Amino acid sequence: MMSRCLLLCLLLTGGAVRAAELPALWSERLKTVVAVEFYTETETERRPTIAYGTVIDHNGTIILPPVAVNPRMTPSQLKEFKVYRAGSATGVPGVYLGQDALTGWHYVRADATQRTELQPITDFAAHQQREPAMAEEVWGIGLRNKEEDFQPYLLVSRVALVQSLPQRTAIALQEVAGPGLPVFNRAGEFVGLAASSFGQSFVQFSRMDRSGTPVVLVNVEESSAFLLASDVLPYLGRVPTNFFGRPLAWLGAFGMQPVDPDVAKFLHLENQSAVVVSEVLEGSPAELAGMKARDILLAIDGAPLPRMKPDRVVVAYVEREVERRQPGATMALTVLRGDARLELKTVLGEEPRLMGEAERKYFDRIGLTIREFVYGDAVALRVRKSAASGVIAHFVKPNGPAGGAGLHTDDWIKEIDGVEVKTFAAAAQKLAEIEADLGRAEFVLLVSRGGETAVLRVKLR
């Protein structure tokens, strides 16, 4: 008993001696973290979202994690950005700059009035970067919710594992920072940026269910995983000049699936990975370079795809290899087709118009938002780009006239009132006419869903 207490006391004192400088480090580094609040406006509602961000420069630029914004929303639906300092009840206005495609980060810029109170994380970068060692102590900041003025609190942990996913990522023993917030070592050097947390497996028992149900729990307020500084600092400068981070490099090799070690061995691929290309998109750089569906991609610019764990990480690796390049750049691909190894020279193109960039318009009386048909729709619907006409039902108001007629979100609207609608403009005009005609009792849509079509009768009264 005695010896055990002694050991415990020793440990406590040992920690306390080194922790003496932490309060000083803490108060300095609090200026690098903020909470960002914004509203997402949809056809029928307005919802606040709060995300955590890290300051990256002296202009008040802040990065938010990729999951901060619902990918179905377009930037025009994101309103009233406000930036709150840790522990502050009042925020200052912010401007949404857009999303970087490679890192997925959303960029926000705080109002000039606040800039002096913010400090970029780069000020705390180590002079000599090194990966944190196993069991090294790391700490970070968590932020309480808005009701508690985003009060900061300390999280401390140790590095348990460092892995390539494909970015170098550390997993800590327990939660080490709010997602999107920085992680520091004991010297106060920036060592990484907390990512969204990992799902942890539990078994849930209850009075009703005594045998237990497996559940996966994700802590959305704190994270135990962080991207290492070496995979953060070089990319901070990628401040988008437009909402979608264009220019976006495009290859057009679609549905990449990793091969597992057994398959790699069967194909005589030693110490490397590979991906199967499910589809080569119409008119894409990959198609122009002669790539075929089911080609097995082995190497990029002569470098074999690395073996990564889990297997699927190699897909993200290939995608990042494309995204880090610019349209017009060349990329040499080695593929296996049957028994033949082929070298394909591709010149990356510019990503076709994205769903987020598509035009859209809401018709309140019909209860329907239509969206322009874009390249991605042709891919998802498995039709030729040349067959692409009509519009997509982007939002169908529950129990509204269109919803009552059986229209679903993502249905492909091909005809309105028996007339083929070739373009977004034609469809929008047609619906506007119908909506403006208050005497109209009904109209008819021809829609396609899962390769089948249906005639829907929309009753307006």
Place this chain on the structure above:
Amino acid sequence: MLRTALLGLALVGSLPASMSRGFNQLLDAVVRIDVREVAFEDGAKRFSASIGSGVILSADGLILTNAHVASPRAVELSVTLSSLERVGARLVGWDHWTDLALLQLDVAEVKRRGLKFAHAEFGDSDKLFVGETVYAVGTPFGLTRTATRGIISNNNRYFEDSNGVNGYETGAFNTWLQTDAAINPGNSGGPLVTEDGRVIGISSRGYLGANNLGFAIPANTAKRVVEGLSRNGSITRSYIGIVPRALQDLENFYALALNTGLLVNSVDPGSPAARAGLRPGDILLAINGEKVDGRFPEQLPPIQNRIAGATVGSTLRLTIKRGPATGEYNVVTEKLESRVGEEWVLEKWGLSVRKVSRTFARENQLEDTTGVFVIGVQPGFPADVAGLSRGDVITKINQRPVATLATIQAVHTAYEKKPEPVLVEAQRNHQVSLYVLKP
């Protein structure tokens, strides 16, 4: 003499069904059917037993029952006659579209054992009226020769189900009789009869959890199917690839006279109708000059049946209204196929597969009919260990396209003799992956 006869007639008219000669003969024609069938679903052959009912139709021992009672998956069919004697039987043919199957009693065995049975007669199901008393006879929950009584609740019920008969399509080509005579599991395949013992329907299904909502295939549909099955062992139908829909009150929109036309709701890609230029939203006015009235759902099966009844490969002249214009379209029919292809189990791999059919390929937007669909894997067996799962479509094996079931069976046979790693290419939601089946 004359008086007796008259009395006799009068007596027959007022006698309860159980005492009429026809009804008694019917009771002697109803059989219990014990089925042992094989299923391939879980990556292994599994046998299961079930009980159904049937009715003997002829002196030479043809028995009519449901397709969901006796299908080609049956490995053993055993018939219990009204004398309680058991006799073997074999499947003559089945037709899941109408949920009917035809069995043949083992005549040699019947003769050898000197067994006797009666056979039933069909009535005219077109003459049934709502409210008419009917009896269901069968083996509900294994209770042999149970008769229940009810009325015809509806004589023209529309009831289409894309996977109603053990996963097979049913109900597109006929309407159903609805009755409140109690129909329970095990009644399936038994006759629905009038008071004089005439078979006017084959009890087929009921709503689970509902009270007394039973459905039977009308005798007039059954007669045609029995004829076809006894002659050819199967029913061949024509397919053109239109999905019809009742016009209901869309007549105004399409500027049609009342009770005219059928709405083409969808045209299957690549089908004869698509090739002929038909489009969704077209109105079918006439087939070979004969007018079509598809205003209500009940009217769709007879129209579908008209198309299905055309000789495979023959040309149908369809009169189509599109917008203000009316035109003629010649469509060459194809043979109708089920979505459900042939099934097999590759036991050493613990892998159950089903051949990709034309309909399956179309519904799942596959390029063609190459491949087999995985319907089950057995945990711990090579297919499961490699990562294959239900829903995958295996397109290549050892780099060879799986054009037929035989392709993959051959590789499996070779593996049985000499187990060596096998490379499998499969797609899941159109994403192509490779797998290795290892001994």
